[in-house]
Amino acid sequence: THTPHNLLITGGAGFIGANFAHWTAAHHPDAHMVVLDALTYAGNRASLNGIDPNQLTFIHGDICDRPLVERILHDHDIDTVVHFAAESHNDNSILDASPFLTTNVTGTWTLLEAVRHEREERNAHCACGIGGDSHTPSATHTHDIRFHHISTDEVYGDLALDEPRKFTEATAYNPSSPYSASKAASDHLVRAWHRTYGLATTISNCSNNYGAYQHVEKFIPRQITNILAGIRPKLYGQGLAVRDWIHVDDHCDAVWRILTHGRVGETYLIGADGERSNIDVLRMILQRMGLPEDAFDHVNDRPGGDRRYAIDASKIMRELGWRPQHADFARGLDETIEWYRSHEEWWRPAKAATEEKYRRQGH
Numbered sequence: 001t002h003t004p005h006n007l008l009i010t011g012g013a014g015f016i017g018a019n020f021a022h023w024t025a026a027h028h029p030d031a032h033m034v035v036l037d038a039l040t041y042a043g044n045r046a047s048l049n050g051i052d053p054n055q056l057t058f059i060h061g062d063i064c065d066r067p068l069v070e071r072i073l074h075d076h077d078i079d080t081v082v083h084f085a086a087e088s089h090n091d092n093s094i095l096d097a098s099p100f101l102t103t104n105v106t107g108t109w110t111l112l113e114a115v116r117h118e119r120e121e122r123n124a125h126c127a128c129g130i131g132g133d134s135h136t137p138s139a140t141h142t143h144d145i146r147f148h149h150i151s152t153d154e155v156y157g158d159l160a161l162d163e164p165r166k167f168t169e170a171t172a173y174n175p176s177s178p179y180s181a182s183k184a185a186s187d188h189l190v191r192a193w194h195r196t197y198g199l200a201t202t203i204s205n206c207s208n209n210y211g212a213y214q215h216v217e218k219f220i221p222r223q224i225t226n227i228l229a230g231i232r233p234k235l236y237g238q239g240l241a242v243r244d245w246i247h248v249d250d251h252c253d254a255v256w257r258i259l260t261h262g263r264v265g266e267t268y269l270i271g272a273d274g275e276r277s278n279i280d281v282l283r284m285i286l287q288r289m290g291l292p293e294d295a296f297d298h299v300n301d302r303p304g305g306d307r308r309y310a311i312d313a314s315k316i317m318r319e320l321g322w323r324p325q326h327a328d329f330a331r332g333l334d335e336t337i338e339w340y341r342s343h344e345e346w347w348r349p350a351k352a353a354t355e356e357k358y359r360r361q362g363h
Ligand code: NAD
Pocket: 010, 011, 012, 013, 014, 015, 016, 017, 036, 037, 038, 039, 040, 041, 042, 043, 044, 061, 062, 063, 064, 083, 084, 085, 086, 087, 088, 089, 103, 107, 150, 151, 152, 153, 183, 205, 206, 207, 208, 209, 210, 215
């Protein structure tokens, strides 16, 4: 087992990274966190408000900045990297893939190289005396930095609406969009740095998350905030595409389990058996917010849009004993609606520009 003391959380001002920081603060008050985030349009420093400043150091910077990353690993004696930072939105990747290649591919490569470099430095300068190549890590003494890479089920492409099959760790990569292709590339880099350089890596591929602090460009918060702002919700195509929804807190809990108990070099799929069609989710939101089921507009479908994702999470359940604790989707949705109702100051500044961008895409 591994005990994270000093974590570097990349992308910690984004949706899942911020939830992970809050989750860690609540469950592991002794762990120190450094958040490195470039504060792109998707990052919001305010998403980390409320965490004890003694437990969290925020650094505004880019994961592609290798000297900066090396300095952080060294100065904060980082033993665990949890890598959330990414360009994360499919529709944006269709308009312009370039930041996806830079952050998701080059950024991941930069982090891997910085970790490799820092491990070498620690081996060479360690007071244990077994420096350089002959240094042999042991269970009680290691200079390894645990590197957990956060990825997505989208690397596997999509499933037909009616086939019984789900994604497993053995499913072949087959990404559809520029976003998912860039995430697939980053997964391959992480595996290569484990195999070639022996980095202590793990990977998780999770299904669609929902919950607090999710950007208003994403499906569920877009529809909730549209309704709150008096705009009709927008459904792509006929809304028959299926997503496998998981509450973000369940994802955070799974990541912690992988950090502490996961086997180095392994990949774990994370999902909570939450398959629902987009139109079903939209109708639930409308109904729970007191509107008629048909009070929405059909808009352009996403070019090449994936039909269905579904995760078989039996490996993480069997090996690590993980179970989703928030599998009641209706309840999670009510809490999420309530969160957006009571946090208008958080989402309002991004709303108009997001809708304007969608209008130009016919979405
Ligand atoms: P997000 O877009 O909400 O947040 C991304 C964060 O990364 C932002 O704070 C942004 O400022 C930061 N960032 C972007 N480029 C950066 C750079 N070059 N340097 C430093 N920081 C940078 O994304 P999210 O939904 O929280 O997703 C987090 C991770 O989880 C991503 O790797 C994504 O691929 C993965 N994932 C997301 C989902 C989902 O449903 N949202 C599902 C599975 C996996």
